[in-house]
Amino acid sequence: LHLNSAREQWWLEHLQSLLPDFDCRLWHDRGNDADIEYAVVWRLPEQGLTQLSNLKCIVSVGAGIDQLMGNRLLVPDVPIIRTTGAELTQRMREYVCLHVLRVHRDLDSVIRAQSEQRWRQSVTPVAGQRQVGVMGLGNLGRACAVALRELGFSVRGWARSEHQIDGVQTFAGPASLDAFLSGTDILVCMLPLTTQTENILNNSLFGQLTPGASVINVGRGGHLNEADLLGALNSGQLSSATLDVFREEPLPPDSTLWSHPKIMVTPHIASMIDPLSGGQRIAQNLQQFKAGQPVDDLVNPDRGY
């Protein structure tokens, strides 16, 4: 286990109790590298994992695996298992609905008016007149697209491959990206970070949204070109951005993103893994992998997620 050091003892006991057939060890107390068959990690240890000569699989404590892929030379060529689960999906659904509604109903202006003690009424369009575009239609993206549709929004989805979602107009692949973006008022990025999706939130993309659109990024910091975002906010091409993920986390105190009046910064909390249910999912995945059973969270190495 190579995890958040403040909680690692708790994790050790939690996982050991769920995995009685495994011998769980903390990274700095792992004994012989050759003993280690399974590595449960969030960020890579500094020296990587290649020294673990008998490694059979790596478990990433999160839905993304890009944090492992920063230096592929340090990651041995073994299967990688992500960690998903119903609670992760539920929390993401809550965050995305909250912030799409917040932008839709212009809550930021309502809060500002209160701080000025001003009674300022305005009618916003109903959700059906607001086009929300969801980029990424995996478990999380699909659940959010459905929830937004149930709230009454006009929802579109875009992903690498074809998807069918009742009541949601879907688009597949780079060739249909322009059609997907056209007319989008609120764009939600839930893509996995791959070489194809890096920097996808850039000036050219912003220019294809409805003028004054808003962007919500719950994918990865690497999806966003920050300089392009600041330019689009300052020109008015975009009205607001809600950012939960950043190239460097925690976001450094001197980042200009913190205090930009049109940016809401949230500290990578859209969908945190609750250690209790996250631990159960990790244990279940490891047991299925060890028994040679199919593992839903197994990463497809060709896709990279």
Next chain:
Amino acid sequence: LHLNSAREQWWLEHLQSLLPDFDCRLWHDRGNDADIEYAVVWRLPEQGLTQLSNLKCIVSVGAGIDQLMGNRLLVPDVPIIRTTGAELTQRMREYVCLHVLRVHRDLDSVIRAQSEQRWRQSVTPVAGQRQVGVMGLGNLGRACAVALRELGFSVRGWARSEHQIDGVQTFAGPASLDAFLSGTDILVCMLPLTTQTENILNNSLFGQLTPGASVINVGRGGHLNEADLLGALNSGQLSSATLDVFREEPLPPDSTLWSHPKIMVTPHIASMIDPLSGGQRIAQNLQQFKAGQPVDDLVNPDRGY
């Protein structure tokens, strides 16, 4: 028509175009009182409506009629028609979901942390572990209860009479109020204002919620005992209040509610009537009433809503 004076000319033309068989007149230009058969009003004119000797019906431009009932002596004993409609329901659903999610995910603290440039992560329980209580299960209350359930919340509903809503535990009448309140983490008041519901949000009610609960009032200002609310917020019995309606509107600039750190004030915008679709609903109701057809929005005088 006795409406918002800034827009009355627009309303006159809009309603006249939708009601070619009616002769629409503004209040201050109405000619003989005896000519008037239908009165479309928001607040009562100062002298009331009793001088209209041939009045057949009053239309209230809103879902509530309590603003007409402040002095019943000024309201002739004729049928009253409210104004509801799909857009009103949709906007209310958006507002209630937005603010329940805001409270649930503690967005106020997230915003505060950003203003202090602090990266402060915390995991909130999933919605299923949060009990939301909806008071009032008319068109609006029912739609909100269903939407909250679809978002994953554990939802209860309370109303004067029995209601059945899939997946929502319902309670009817004063005798079951205590059972309904017990364990409620977020309480949403969507009741009509009647002599039975006035001041229902008081100290005794707050004391029956989960300690640290939050209250959202989208009913009427008269539902809330403000002194009791301030006491419950200051003692910690309540964590927050979100108020869209007030005893005096606009909320006076010197009200202490504006600047209380645990209160969000919104200027009666939960569900505004859009003049376009609201006018269509009013015209449809008047035409059905004139033709002797049933009118969904007709007020039941025994219930008072």
